[in-house]
Amino acid sequence: MAPSRTLSIIKPDATRRNLTGAINAVLEESGLRIVAQKRLRLTREQAEVFYAVHRARPFFKDLVAFMTSGPVVVQVLEGEDAVERNRAIMGATDPAKAAPETIRARFAESIEANSVHGSDSPENAASEISFFFTPAEIVG
Ligand code: GDP
Secondary structure, three states: OOOEEEEEEEOHHHHHOOOHHHHHHHHHHOOOEEEEEEEEOOOHHHHHHHOHHHOOOOOHHHHHHHHOOOOEEEEEEEEOOHHHHHHHHHOOOOHHHOOOOOHHHHHOOOOOOOOEEEOOOHHHHHHHHHHHOOHHHOOO
């Protein structure tokens, strides 16, 4: 099967605690390759557009405030079943429910400050990757 790609974000709670390298090590040890990566600070507008699907949820305002509270590292991961594989390594949204050894079980602070984002379908992966990266920035 051909390798596929997914978008990952290392969230502000993790960059604040200097966990970028630790999280990248988990991703790479799982066999995923980081084929694009940059550190940036999301604007409020970017965060609102990125999480537009959650606009009606009660936590939307808090989520946007959290995601703009510090730097994030956006990255494209490549590998077999990249979306599913990354979701498995991330663990459940709520770290209290995340399987042991997953990134969220090991590093997340709360259901909101849960250290990583990962696309949840190949279709969303494609649109989320193009939200942050041009094709020339992705080097497989
Ligand atoms: P994910 O795909 O596992 O990231 O989960 P969702 O797409 O459902 O939610 C997006 C993000 O919103 C999560 O990663 C959390 O940062 C945040 N979030 C989800 N559910 C809650 C909640 O009940 N309360 C708060 N404060 N944040 C939440």
